[in-house]
Amino acid sequence: MMINLRKGQRVVRFRSISTAFPIQHWQMELDRLELSVAPLVFRKHAVIVLDAEGQFGILQERNDVIDPIEHESFENWQSPFSRHIRTVASRNFLDLEGNYFVLTAGGSKICMDWVTVHARLLPLGLHIIVEKSKLSDAIQLRLPEAETTHLLGWLRYPDAVDLNCDRNDLVFVAFRVIDRTSNRRSDMEVMFDSTLVHASHALHACHQTSTSIYKHTPLTSCFCVHLYACVL
Amino acid sequence: MNCSKLRLTLKLCLTLSKPCLDQIFQFRNEEVAEDLVEVVCPRDYFLRNRKCINAWRKGRMSELACVMGPHPIEVVFCSDFFWTNTTTDAMPMQDVLHIHAWLHTHIEHCGRPPTEFYVMPTQKTRSAELVPGRIYPVTNSHDETGVVCVGLGGYAFAFLRSGLPTVIFNDD
Numbered sequence: 001m002m003i004n005l006r007k008g009q010r011v012v013r014f015r016s017i018s019t020a021f022p023i024q025h026w027q028m029e030l031d032r033l034e035l036s037v038a039p040l041v042f043r044k045h046a047v048i049v050l051d052a053e054g055q056f057g058i059l060q061e062r063n064d065v066i067d068p069i070e071h072e073s074f075e076n077w078q079s080p081f082s083r084h085i086r087t088v089a090s091r092n093f094l095d096l097e098g099n100y101f102v103l104t105a106g107g108s109k110i111c112m113d114w115v116t117v118h119a120r121l122l123p124l125g126l127h128i129i130v131e132k133s134k135l136s137d138a139i140q141l142r143l144p145e146a147e148t149t150h151l152l153g154w155l156r157y158p159d160a161v162d163l164n165c166d167r168n169d170l171v172f173v174a175f176r177v178i179d180r181t182s183n184r185r186s187d188m189e190v191m192f193d194s195t196l197v198h199a200s201h202a203l204h205a206c207h208q209t210s211t212s213i214y215k216h217t218p219l220t221s222c223f224c225v226h227l228y229a230c231v232l
Numbered sequence: 233m234n235c236s237k238l239r240l241t242l243k244l245c246l247t248l249s250k251p252c253l254d255q256i257f258q259f260r261n262e263e264v265a266e267d268l269v270e271v272v273c274p275r276d277y278f279l280r281n282r283k284c285i286n287a288w289r290k291g292r293m294s295e296l297a298c299v300m301g302p303h304p305i306e307v308v309f310c311s312d313f314f315w316t317n318t319t320t321d322a323m324p325m326q327d328v329l330h331i332h333a334w335l336h337t338h339i340e341h342c343g344r345p346p347t348e349f350y351v352m353p354t355q356k357t358r359s360a361e362l363v364p365g366r367i368y369p370v371t372n373s374h375d376e377t378g379v380v381c382v383g384l385g386g387y388a389f390a391f392l393r394s395g396l397p398t399v400i401f402n403d404d
Contacts, residue, residue, distance in 0.1 A: 018393045019393070020392075027360075084388075
């Protein structure tokens with residue numbers, strides 16, 4: 001488990017208890033322990049921010065989380081529990097330790113506990129800055145001519161066409177360009193290889209604060225796109 | 233546009249961007265023009281989700297259901313879901329129903345959407361509907377965490393692991 005401790009943080013370790021109980025009693029058991037099911041991030045291409053530099057990590061789907069289980073080590077284990085009753089769903093994102101797999105920009109996968117991941121999850125629609133030179137030629141041709149080096153876009157969900165590709169290391173971004181003369185609006189949906197993004201530090205998570213944008217991008221080089229439509 | 237005007241415009245945009253993300257019922261663009269009526273009734277909240285698939289797809293909402301849930305496109309692609317080996321082209325959205333029920337309860341009590349998840353008393357909200365075999369996080373009001381899975385590995389028991397280590401963010 002990767003836990004980046006910073007000043008002012010501490011790790012509290014509870015005694016881990018693995019319990020088995022009849023399948024029809026799971027809700028009562030949670031109520032008894034005053035536990036509540038928390039939200040689960042179970043969509044592909046969810047992006048989290050890994051550090052203060054704005055490096056991204058992308059959540060990965062896991063299909064191998066259930067290893068051969070040592071059932072007998074569970075509390076309250078009963079032999080009828082070992083009866084196989086169904087084929088389980090394959091789309092898992094958490095393992096039994098409560099960790100997500102996160103693909104980093106360097107291509108390595110790390111485990112992060114779900115509390116940390118949820119705290120660092122970037123919501124769809126979050127504004128991010130993208131270096132203009134990282135856009136493909138086809139996209140750049142659609143941009144109005146301006147001496148800008150960065151674009152302000154927003155994190156988007158992949159389209160159906162995007163989901164057809166098997167890559168799991170992409171960051172999906174959308175822009176809206178408004179022509180100031182004709183007021184014509186056009187949307188662009190692009191994807192970035194997270195490796196490239198990491199290497200060039202082209203993408204920064206804004207965290208919805210203006211200071212982040214001021215810090216990372218010269219004001220005169222930031223071309224205002226799409227935000228007019230967003231903030232109406 | 234000269235530099236000072238650009239600076240002013242950018243500052244204005246950035247100042248307004250956060251409320252835009254927070255006030256999820258007031259986003260406005262041509263894709264959701266038909267939904268511009270103000271939503272005051274919690275029931276409309278769910279209708280709006282159904283109507284605003286396009287806004288959802290384009291990532292113009294920041295609500296929990298959007299952040300935490302699956303995309304409608306993925307629903308079509310998921311075929312190995314059900315308890316048996318039968319395949320289907322539709323997946324019940326239990327997880328979405330769970331978080332929606334939680335959101336619904338919060339909105340009814342507080343009158344506005346929540347910004348983050350917290351533990352409610354269990355009698356306040358509807359029971360979660362878990363997908364068999366899928367592992368879910370659990371937590372309590374004391375920041376203890378764990379996971380729960382109904383039908384772990386396809387076997388006839390529910391699994392609960394509680395007391396996992398977690399990070400507590402202190403105020404200092």
